[in-house]
Amino acid sequence: MGSDGSPRYRDGPGWHDDVVELRVHGVSGAGPERVLDRADVRQVAGDRSGGFHRPSPQPDGTDPDGVTLEAYRWGDLPSGTMARTLSLVFLLPFMLSNLAVLMRPTGRRSGPGVTVVCRLIALDLTLLYVLSTAGVALDLLAWRCLGAARCPAARDALAGLDGWSTGQRLALLALLPVAAVGFLRLLGARRRRPVGNPLWAVDPLVARLRATHVAAALAVLDLVLLAARSSGGRTTATTLLLVLTGAVLLACVALLGVPGLLDGAATARAAGRTAAAVRVVAYGLSVATFATVALDPRGWPSSIGLPGLERILGSVSLVQMSLLVALGGLVVWDHGRRVPRGAPRHGLGAAVIAAIAVGLAGAFSAALVYWAGKLLGGAAGQPLAYNWTILAFFLHVVAAVVLCGAMTLLSRGRRWRAAAAITARDFPTAPPGAAEYLPRVTRMIARARFTEWLGRLAVAYAALAVIGLTTSVLGQFRLQPDRLGRQLLGLPPGFVGAGLAVGSFLVAALLLALLLGGLFAYRTSWFRRYVGVLWDLGTFWPRAAHPFAPASYADRAVPELADRITQLAQRHAGVVLCGHSHGSALLALAVLRLPPGVRQRVALLTYGSPLDRLYARLFPAYLSEEVLRQVGERVGWRWLNLWRDTDPVGGWIFAAHRPGDPPPDTADPAGRVDRRLRDPRNLLARPGEHQPPPLRGHQPGESDPEFRAAVRELAGRLRDQGRT
Template sequence: LTVAAAVGAAAARHDARPGGPALLDLLGRLLETALATGALATVWVVCRRGRSEHRLDRRLDAHLVRRLPLAALTLLVLTLVYAGWERPGWTSSGRLPGDLTFGGIALAQGALVISLAVVAAALHRGSTGDPEGRAALRGLGGPAVATLACALGGVMSGGVSQRVSDWLDGTGTSLAGPPVLLTWQASVIPALLLVQLALCALLGRRVWLLTRAEQAAVAREYDTGPGDPARTRRIARARAMATLTDRGPLLVAVTAATTLLLGAGALVGAFTTGTTPQRAAVSAHPLVRGAAETGQALGSWLIGLGFLLFVTWGRRAYKDASARRTIGILWDVGTFWPRAAHPFAPPCYAERAVPDLTWRMATWTRATGGRLVISGHSQGSVLAAAAAWQLQPADRRRVALLTYGSPIERLYGRWFPAHFGPAALTALHEEIACWRNLYRLTDPIGGPVRLSGDDCGPQVDHPPLADPLAYGRTARHPLPAPILGHSDYQADPAFALERERLLGRLRPEMPPQRPRPEEPQAPAAAEA
């Protein structure tokens, strides 16, 4: 529908002039009415299909939803036929209608982001669920990510428009170019990259200083003395690199703020001058004019390069296991939340996984009367906590929670404090039988839960696990122990020890497990 509107608007405007062909004028008005109707129907369908957390939605797609894509495609074909009809004496000139549209979209996005920031700041200020100030960007994480999403959409559309316009108009004499706003946005990209490079340099220097400080800590913990400098440096570097996760909010904040300021500058430049940066700087100093031309050209090519890298990375996920694993992590985090949080993304898997896990836990404890330790690694720890929250209080007291490599506080607690903040995690700690969390200093994803054991039971966090398990060769480790980071927590002896301790700490008055009728000897406990 968008393409049809862009193609048909110019022809309809020409046919509406006095003295134009009446038949084409009528067809143009009918097509414009049909396109407006299709746009309204699309918006209505999207709003109507919003999910709710308070009712079960078993409705199938209506006839309108199923037929809307075919109707839009039909309108596009009719519009192309209408616009391609021969009109004697009419030649195309100037720009396609869209400059004002692009500017309006950018202005509306900026206004929405600022409104989101005001609301988020007010909600965070009035909330008591973050007494230590651990929330990312003081509650402004959502508006910052929304800013980056809008900028990414602008960059992708700008890159495609720039490259296609250059390809269609190799001589630069017949086409006026893409919308002015996209040219201004391309011109500010080099400045944004310079800010990014400066920030990366600062983070790199911090990692270098932290690596030097951690070398002394590694020597003390493993009691190695001089030891092997290369191995000590590798362990210290792994610890220092793992801390970069905690600097993620800083990176997002600087990038979002810079993007918002540069985007506002591009919008003002496009609206005030009405021309590209090069033409706006014609009368300026030659240095300014050269900078404008260089920035626009470099930004245009960088956008095209970024689009190619985006597509290449998607194709790489089919061949490279590491790339597929990275995309899978982002996919898991993004599609964990209900569909209301991301209506255009794939369906939420937690809406199926959490009720299924909750049902299995409740069924097993009720059928056997036994005890249950549910362990979760990484994203599995978030699923385990969500499932435990859904249990009935009587069932919840029979369950112990063992998490390891868990992002439940380090990532979820900071970016989603209303759901995984200190108040929510403290309530979960009070309501389940017991909880133990394992983490490593070399883990870039998992971290401590940061719940003290004064008010609601024993300490949740285990002291940081040794990684590697041994510094040098030992009888148990004849080969140099690898630095595991986020993986293979169950290989650590502390895992089995803490699991047994959890079973022992479950309520002593809990009746012993009853054997099932079909199983004369059932295990004393189970791990999910």
């Protein structure tokens, strides 16, 4: 490569005067045979997880359009082994909380505030996780089962602890929550070193976040033990440890709560050292706390549950819900202040995804304690806060179902009218034989247009955070859900209790469904096409809020793509980058990494792309219209985007170009990027065929005539530029 990044060996050894068509699939995890539409393929670069493939046995892999076909398969990067795929089930709330901070609005005033609140919510999820494991290990096992002799199964398994004091049992079994934190660290670890430089420089940030979360996790565990020990009277040692533990928690909150402290260029190194020092202090405090609890000779008070645990759990839940409401307020305030009425709703995903993460984390924690008590046989009762959490989850599910149903019905008329107008323009004189097929086309377009209503649905769902805040406040007053339902709402006895039972079974069913989904997504390709979407999209983004979220695969895929494009540009006349669905996002980010000389030999073809329709709205701070225009400028506006009205995921990026729309601005090159494909091409079968052309929707269609024509056009632009 020259100093400007341009190829040095043109017309020299190894030079090929042709164009490479490099295809990148979407989140379906399609194999290279399907992407290349060839039965036999061979791998030419990469490894088993992510590799580049070409057709075989043709040595050059050239197709009739005069281009060399190549495909990049990255489908195994997000999942890989079965164990990693299943681990994503346990990391799901952390993964979603990490997505929330990346969905923040672009406002300079609200953006930093949203980042801070999202990171505090992520920290709260870690505390909730530790408290749930402490509820099983300390409350159920050490306090209830071994103390009250009501759990025969537990006593058989822990018979060796019968002669131990209560403090010794608590100190020993407190190692289980510590091991649970280590388990999270192991699940979220990177499987291998990334190829090249990371996409975002977040590895140091992850280390600082990890140190902060580990310190807070140990501190809240110490707080549980010290609160239980102090219930019988405080000593100088317990008072001092309580003060130091509170200081550690405040330090963790300050590290995350001061905007720009952890990731600011001027303060990052000092913040990293502070986080590491706080973690070391937390280690020392945990050792001192365990020793103090185990060696304290005083007796313990009589209590059904572990003293102090319920109050700590209720406080964490209340703070969590308060943060969630604050996040919703920041996002709505930013949207109302900056976006004109009727404009697309950008940045609302932060509140919605955070609400889902909080709901799942609370439900999983409550279900863990509830079903652990059931399996232990006799450990009756659980902290009251968990009852309110399960009830809130049940109410959220019911409200979400009602909202989705209502939104579907309310939007149906407008979606059908818009779809009918589209089909009327596409097929103004529909032949008589298409009487049955035309309504099917209209129905598919109407369903695809429901994506435009997701913003309204997001606002409604984010408002449901008030339910969680209300239940958390009621839990602070130690009110029983069933009694309150009878007194205030006049509900029959046992009605709320039945809701709690149903909620517990819903959580268990959700966990089972996620586990089975992860298993079948790994073993069955057609199932992965639907379930794997969540994993592929969730693990694409870097860890910017929760350090225990799954590691991002983009920090390998994007640099690997950029390196391969550079290599191909050195040896060929040009490279046409073809990205379907999420593959278009990988290619767009890879384009931003290319050296200037390489960009001159690159063209971009996207199809079924969610870059504007979803990503620019969900992640406005990272994939805004400004960033997309920068991508176009990098490739000299050699960019075509193919989209269909029947596609519920992809869409236009800069302009729709539907029939009847105003002509594009010739002065703006972005107006020439998008090309709408009529779907289906015709309503009647062609001569010699029995069925009309199928509805393509979100299907790739690399062999479609429109796709091949776009490839030929972009390849021609590259060849023409090479001649000049």
